[in-house]
Amino acid sequence: MSSVEIYSEAVDAMQGHLAAAAICIAVLLSTWMLFRKIHRFNKKLEKLPPGPRPWPIIGHLHMIGKLPHRNLALLSQRYGPLMSLRLGSVPTVIVSSAEMAQQFLKTHDHVFSSRPAMRCAKNMFYDSIDVTFAPYGHYWRLARRICVSELLSPKRLESFRFQREEEVSVITIRSLLEECATVSNPVVDVTKTVSAVVVDILCRMTFGRKYSDNEGYDSRGFRAMIPQVSSLLGAFDIGDFIPYLEWMDLQGFGRQEKEIHKRADGFYEKLIEDHLVQKGSQETRDFVDVLLSVYENSTPEVNLGRDSLKSLLMDMLHAGTDTTSTALEWAMSELLKRPLVMKKAQEELEKVVGLNRKVRESDLPHLPYLQAVVKETLRLYPPAPLMVPHESMDSCTVSDYEIPARTRIIINAWAIGRDPTSWEDAEEFKPERFMGRSVDVRGQDFELLPFGSGRRGCPGIQLAMVVVEFVLGQLLHCFDWRLPDGIQGPDLDMSEKFGISSRRAVALLAVPTPRLPAQAPEPQCS
Ligand code: HEM
Structure with missing residues (x-):
């Protein structure tokens, strides 16, 4: 070689x-x-709050069940008040105590004030350009400011007092009295009665009229849409959590949402057209008029398109009606189960208002027991038990855990209201617990959060509280109520169905007997 x-x-x-x-x-x-x-990755997981082991692909979706607030509360008893779940591919944190809620809604509110993208809001609320589902930012701030200043401010609420008193004290009470006069011991659908009065109040405030008026307004089944929208908004849509399955629409929600959107859009278009035709001829400007003037006088800073108008109108109606009537039907359910509590509320009304006239809104601040009944109802039955989901805009350390950006935050107001570390006899309905105590529902006391708190807290609290207290007060003052023959208090079916608001699964039926002399004067509506 x-x-x-x-x-x-x-x-x-x-x-x-x-x-x-x-x-x-x-x-x-x-x-x-x-x-x-x-x-x-393991280190990251170590820094997340504890939670059960996820299944491949679906994560913990199978643990949500039909009543998510109850199932999540049970899981939290095992894993703690800050619990990590993975819903499909979406990292999620469940908050179930007052202390933790304060961390998310007050201490780090600026990080957790956005909303996750949800298909239901995209399909029904014109790509989430309402207040409730809009992501945090300039548009949400503008839309919320307009709704608060033009519809929900104390001054605007006062200007609609006449409509509220007329709907409650005149129209609703009159129709109940008529039923009592024509049938002996009539069985009244309380669920339907309270839903109707709340919807009518909200419609008069936002649209300037009731859509149940006899002019073909409800020909599109508009009234029936309200509970449908509520149940779709509360549903856990697989497409939101496993995005590559979205196109299959496995639960059929997408199809229903588009169908509802089409009907609702027709209704709002007609409403806007009617307002344009009648422009200037109405005595009082309603919310549609206000939005139209913002639309017509748009500036680069304050700029709403026509879809925004429709989306905001729809938002006010849906955020305000089902929640408020849910509170009323649970309050009446508890009172029908507990005649002694009902009696105590009636005695207070008798003392403050007397039996010679109906309740006025101005009486409400003088009725502390009635207020306690409403608070106790909102503690045990927060109408939006899981509120509306929040989303983190950045990573954030909470209680030594690292919450990554774009995590979905679910605050379980239902679990917080029944937390035995905050409440004695937490499962008992006892309005007395609020007598002489300053605990309030307005988002300062984190053990009682029916309206949320912080930047995304409910802007309709004042309206909601007036309507709930006023309708309940009037129903109790004008009538004695009892369950239909054959049903005893303990037997009353208290099962619930889940939606964005958690309503009774079956309608509440009860028998009213008039209490006031027939000629008790109507409140002075001015
Ligand atoms: C008893 C009745 C009501 C209850 C229990 C209730 C409860 C809530 C809750 C829990 C939230 C979510 C808070 C959060 O995400 O942190 C919310 C948001 C909201 N509520 Fe209410 N609400 C009621 C009535 C009303 C009324 C009457 C209106 C207006 C007409 C209204 C308008 C809104 C709006 C626009 C939002 C979205 C706020 C935002 O994302 O910036 N609500 N409400």
Whole structure:
């Protein structure tokens, strides 16, 4: 063998060794990187709040069940008031105590004030351009400011007092009295009665009229849409959590939402057209008029499109009606189960208002027991038990846990209201617990959060509280109520169905008997 051949063989062998070494190094490097990644991922998981082990692909979706607030509360008893779940591919944190809620809604409110993208809001609320589902930012701030100042401010609420008193004290009470006069011991559908009065009040305030008026306004089944929208907004849509399955619309929600949107859009278009035709001829400006003037006088800073108008109108109606009537039907359910509590509320009304006239809104501040009944109802039955989901805009450390950006935050107001560490006899309906105590529902006391708190807290609290207290007060003052023959208090079916508001599963039926002299004067509506 020549020296040249020996040299080239040696070079070949060296190249072979080099290649083998390179492969080894590459394998070692990638193994090291993989381990580092796994280690980092595990470290990240270690920093998340505790939670059960997820299933592949669906994560914890199978644990949500039909009554998510109850199932999540049970899970939290095991894993703690801050619990991590993975819903499909969506990292989620469940908050179930007053202390933790304060961390999310007060201490770190600026991080957790956005909303996750949800298909139901995209389909029904014109791509989430309402207040409730809009992500945090300039548009949400503008839309919320308009709704608060033009519809929900104390001054605006006072200007609609006449409509509220007329709907409650005149129209609703008159129709109940008529039923009592025509049938002895009539069985009244309380659920239907309170829903109707709340919807009519909200419609008069926002649209300037009731859509149940006899002019074809409800020909599109508009009234029936309200509970449908509520149940779709509360549903856990698989497409939101496993995005590559969205197109299949496995639960059929997408199809229903689009169908509802089409009907609702027709209604709002007609409403806007009617307002444009009648422009200036109405005595009082309703919310549609206000939105139209913002729309017509748009500036680069204050700019609403026509879809925004429709979306905001729809938002006010849906955020305000089902929630308020849910509170009323649970309050009446508890009172029908507990005649002594009802009696105590009636005695207070008798003392403050007397039996010669009906209740006025101005009486409400003088009725502390009635207020306690309403608070106790909102503690045990927060109408939106899981509120509306929040989303983190950045990563944030809460109680030594690391919550990554874009985590969905679910605050379980239902579990917080029944937390035995905050409430004695937490499962008992006892309005007395609020007598002489300053605990309030307005978002300052985190053990009682029916309206949320902080930037995304409910802007309709004042309206909601007036309507609930006023309707309940009037029903109790004008009538004695009892359950239909054959049903005893303890037997009353108290099962619930889940939606964004958690209503009674079956309608509440009861028998009213008039209490006031027939000619008790109507309140002075001015
Ligand atoms: C008893 C009745 C009501 C209850 C229990 C209730 C409860 C709530 C809750 C829990 C939230 C979510 C808070 C959060 O995410 O932190 C909310 C948001 C909201 N509520 Fe209410 N609400 C009621 C009545 C009303 C009324 C009468 C209106 C207006 C007509 C209204 C308008 C809104 C709006 C617009 C939002 C979205 C706020 C935002 O995202 O910035 N609500 N409400």
